[in-house]
Amino acid sequence: MSERLSLVTFLAVLLVACGSPARKARVGLDSPDISVRIAAAKAVSQAGDEKAVPKLICLLKDEDADMRRAAASALGKIGSADAAEPLAEMYKKEEYHDVARAAARALVKIGEPSVEPFIGLLRSVKADVRAGAAWGLGRLESRKAVEPLIRLLDDRDEDVRIAAIYALRRIGNKRGMDAIAREVQNQDENVESAAEKALSGRGYESQLNKARRIIRRFPR
Structure with a gap:
């Protein structure tokens, strides 16, 4: 888990540091590699990319708990009103407490x-x-x-x-x-x-x- 998180942090910093356009970061949300998807979620949230919101909402249902948490956090940081209902639905059903807390915090930020x-x-x-x-x-x-x-x-x-x-x-x-x-x-x-x-x-x-x-x- 720690190795994955280290990779996620590295990729997120790399995407931002290289001045990658928001579109390139959005493409990463579709990657088959979970680490890339998580890094992309962080990158689009740092960029405040509203266009990434629909895909991030879809990722609230990802089978990977880390991805769901990253998507929820990203949506909270972007602050799109469109994410409120999907986040509430996720919060209602989420089985992992840390992921549910991320959804609740995101709702507050919105x-x-x-x-x-x-x-x-x-x-x-x-x-x-x-x-x-x-x-x-x-x-x-x-x-x-x-x-x-x-x-x-x-x-x-x-x-x-x-x-x-x-x-x-x-x-x-x-x-x-x-x-x-x-x-x-x-x-x-x-x-x-x-x-x-x-x-x-x-x-x-x-x-x-x-x-x-x-x-x-x-x-x-």
Whole structure:
């Protein structure tokens, strides 16, 4: 694996250093050699080559996990809105966590066009996908996501609920913060702790104090 990555890095640097046109790098995306394809993906991303986006989207389904990760990273760096839905679809189905993380990071880099795909992923049957989508929406600080994230506070999975809390805290919408305050009385200690931490930031002292007053009304 290390030898392959060294070759990939060398080829990527060589393509850029030689001043190869973007078209030549795009041709490399069709190479039968996986190392060349990965190097080409890095090269077109460094060039910001929008014309490479359709081929990179196709490579999200490549049988090689390293290629899928490289394609996702390249699409994130290029930042094409056209890649948002395909990346979300890949994220939903990807079996390797490191590749899935690359897709999630790419979606965040793309920005606003990724909001709706991320919201769609909140309905996934996979808890890790729901949690990752909540994280992404928090990174994007999208107010469109506040209501879906509030609903996620009732998710059956603890990690998903905690991810939703942090996302709502990052967005900072008052409705979301009030919803977090209600979670401070959660019977799950980890969720309660996450809610308290989310409300402990500067500017949210009143919500935290309000939540603590609510807690004292309930038996432990």
